Amino acid sequence: MSTRPVAHWIHAHPQADSFNSLLFREGVEALSRDYDVVTSDLYRQGFDPVLAARDFGDPLGRPGNVVDLMGEVFAEGRVPDDVAEEQRRLAAADLIVLQFPLWWYGPPAILKGWFDRVLTNGFAYGPNDPETGLPLRYGDGLLSGRRALVIVTAGEDDRSIGSRGISGDIDQLLFPLTHGTLWYTGIEPLDLHVVHDADGLDADDVERETARLLARLDGVVDEVPSRPYRRLKDGDYRGTRALRADLLPGRTDLDIHRIR
Amino acid sequence: MSTRPVAHWIHAHPQADSFNSLLFREGVEALSRDYDVVTSDLYRQGFDPVLAARDFGDPLGRPGNVVDLMGEVFAEGRVPDDVAEEQRRLAAADLIVLQFPLWWYGPPAILKGWFDRVLTNGFAYGPNDPETGLPLRYGDGLLSGRRALVIVTAGEDDRSIGSRGISGDIDQLLFPLTHGTLWYTGIEPLDLHVVHDADGLDADDVERETARLLARLDGVVDEVPSRPYRRLKDGDYRGTRALRADLLPGRTDLDIHRIR
Numbered sequence: 001m002s003t004r005p006v007a008h009w010i011h012a013h014p015q016a017d018s019f020n021s022l023l024f025r026e027g028v029e030a031l032s033r034d035y036d037v038v039t040s041d042l043y044r045q046g047f048d049p050v051l052a053a054r055d056f057g058d059p060l061g062r063p064g065n066v067v068d069l070m071g072e073v074f075a076e077g078r079v080p081d082d083v084a085e086e087q088r089r090l091a092a093a094d095l096i097v098l099q100f101p102l103w104w105y106g107p108p109a110i111l112k113g114w115f116d117r118v119l120t121n122g123f124a125y126g127p128n129d130p131e132t133g134l135p136l137r138y139g140d141g142l143l144s145g146r147r148a149l150v151i152v153t154a155g156e157d158d159r160s161i162g163s164r165g166i167s168g169d170i171d172q173l174l175f176p177l178t179h180g181t182l183w184y185t186g187i188e189p190l191d192l193h194v195v196h197d198a199d200g201l202d203a204d205d206v207e208r209e210t211a212r213l214l215a216r217l218d219g220v221v222d223e224v225p226s227r228p229y230r231r232l233k234d235g236d237y238r239g240t241r242a243l244r245a246d247l248l249p250g251r252t253d254l255d256i257h258r259i260r
Numbered sequence: 261m262s263t264r265p266v267a268h269w270i271h272a273h274p275q276a277d278s279f280n281s282l283l284f285r286e287g288v289e290a291l292s293r294d295y296d297v298v299t300s301d302l303y304r305q306g307f308d309p310v311l312a313a314r315d316f317g318d319p320l321g322r323p324g325n326v327v328d329l330m331g332e333v334f335a336e337g338r339v340p341d342d343v344a345e346e347q348r349r350l351a352a353a354d355l356i357v358l359q360f361p362l363w364w365y366g367p368p369a370i371l372k373g374w375f376d377r378v379l380t381n382g383f384a385y386g387p388n389d390p391e392t393g394l395p396l397r398y399g400d401g402l403l404s405g406r407r408a409l410v411i412v413t414a415g416e417d418d419r420s421i422g423s424r425g426i427s428g429d430i431d432q433l434l435f436p437l438t439h440g441t442l443w444y445t446g447i448e449p450l451d452l453h454v455v456h457d458a459d460g461l462d463a464d465d466v467e468r469e470t471a472r473l474l475a476r477l478d479g480v481v482d483e484v485p486s487r488p489y490r491r492l493k494d495g496d497y498r499g500t501r502a503l504r505a506d507l508l509p510g511r512t513d514l515d516i517h518r519i520r
Contacts, residue, residue, distance in 0.1 A: 014311060014312050014313065014326065015316075015326065017323070018325075043310075049310065049369035049370075049373070050274075050369060050370050051274060051368060051369065052274050052303070053274065056275075063277070065278075065415075065458075065459040066275065066278075066361070067415060068459070103311070103375075103376050104375045104440060104441045104444075105435075105436035105440035106366060106440075107372075108311060108372075109309035109369045109370070109372040109376050110373075112366065112367075112368075112372045113309070113368075113372075113373075115363075116363050116364065116368060116369050138426060155325075155327060157501075159501045159502050160502070162502060163502075164503040164511075165503075166398060166492060166497045166501050166502070166503070166517070167440060168436075168439065168440065168517065169512055169514070172432065172435075172513070173435065173440065173514075175365075175428055175432075176365035176366050176433050176436070180364060180365035180366075180427060180428065180433065181364045181365070184364075198325075199328070230426075232426060240419050241419045241426050242419050242420070242422060242423075242424040242425050242426070243424040243426070251424075252424055252429055252513075252515075253429075253512075253513030253514070253515065254429070254432050255513065257428065
């Protein structure tokens with residue numbers, strides 16, 4: 001019986017001959033030294049990202065909001081086969097790798113819809129914790145114990161998506177993914193792995209960026225985030241679901257949700 | 261010949277009997293008093309949000325990155341029919357309305373992919389301005405002169421997606437849409453229209469929220485944003501594409517990109 005940890009690498013780029021696809025192939029091979037790697041190559045699978053009637057239980061035609069209906073569908077074991085397979089892969093993983101090009105400052109639709117359809121109520125996040133009365137979210141979602149590495153390629157340089165860059169700081173631009181999606185479900189995001197100027201890399205750049213990713217993967221089994229997010233149940237948001245007034249008073253930026 | 265302004269309302273909710281769909285029907289009717297309203301009801305149209313080979317010119321199989329290839333496809337008049345139709349509607353509009361439920365702190369995949377496929381290089385943003393040498397982006401994209409109203413329904417209350425809420429401030433969560441997508445292409449976003457607690461509205465709440473939206477639409481023809489974004493060509497990012505050191509020194513949050 002294998003005691004090796006398991007990684008689930010989710011890849012979302014339309015061109016099989018792209019730089020992204022090269023990083024995917026080389027990365028999976030390198031990561032396989034330390035992990036049993038399972039892949040979801042969303043374009044090659046033809047994954048359908050549109051959350052629709054099949055996901056929330058039509059044609060039974062029950063009324064209700066999408067979140068509640070998806071919870072019922074999950075509880076009754078009626079999730080669509082393609083979603084059930086992704087849920088199996090994700091549930092079995094210790095490390096999640098998400099790799100995509102930055103399109104309109106977020107993931108491509110095929111990956112956004114993977115979150116919409118796969119991370120359902122009852123699978124990825126739960127009702128309230130009977131002990132604390134708090135929702136099982138933000139550090140304590142149903143997928144807790146897992147870590148995630150987000151690998152993103154961007155056409156811009158580190159000034160324009162840097163901390164004062166015109167396009168906004170990429171760490172904050174991806175907060176809906178790293179905090180609102182991963183951390184919400186309990187998955188701890190590691191520091192982002194960003195490739196800048198990705199539309200204009202020459203052969204040397206490709207070699208350098210590939211080596212940089214492989215070096216990162218080489219140590220990922222022991223990696224921890226440099227600036228973790230706050231955990232709901234630690235009390236920093238006690239009472240109101242807003243950050244306690246004595247913590248970083250006056251600030252309203254997204255960075256207040258990190259511990260340091 | 262009509263001299264009425266034109267609105268393009270893009271709606272993205274899977275349930276035809278949902279609260280969102282009610283707001284859509286009532287909103288379009290109300291807006292029709294002041295505008296000729298054209299709609300894109302993405303779920304009812306069956307819009308395919310996956311940017312794929314047809315969008316960047318395969319099966320010609322030309323090498324290159326997706327952005328450049330999509331620019332060539334647009335310049336050669338070969339965009340897919342469904343995208344061309346959306347581009348026609350958008351180009352003809354003075355006001356864009358984007359309406360969607362907040363899923364994983366962003367738009368549903370069907371709407372994310374509408375941005376990915378419709379807002380192509382050459383249509384929505386351009387090369388450098390020959391006069392200034394600056395890219396035609398951030399206030400000066402090819403869709404400038406238009407305004408946008410973003411209507412978003414959220415399951416959470418105004419504390420948890422408020423300015424210090426655990427889920428992050430919704431204005432910053434949607435920065436990739438309002439600034440990175442709309443403003444990038446020149447479309448000026450008005451202040452967000454947010455409906456909170458949208459999964460738990462009773463009949464009175466629905467009536468109140470519908471009335472609140474209709475009142476907002478009643479004045480939208482004259483509305484301006486309360487806190488506009490900075491324009492690239494105004495010089496605030498001179499030289500480096502990062503905000504000038506003398507403006508809001510030391511701050512790195514997304515709010516620095518607003519004029520006030």
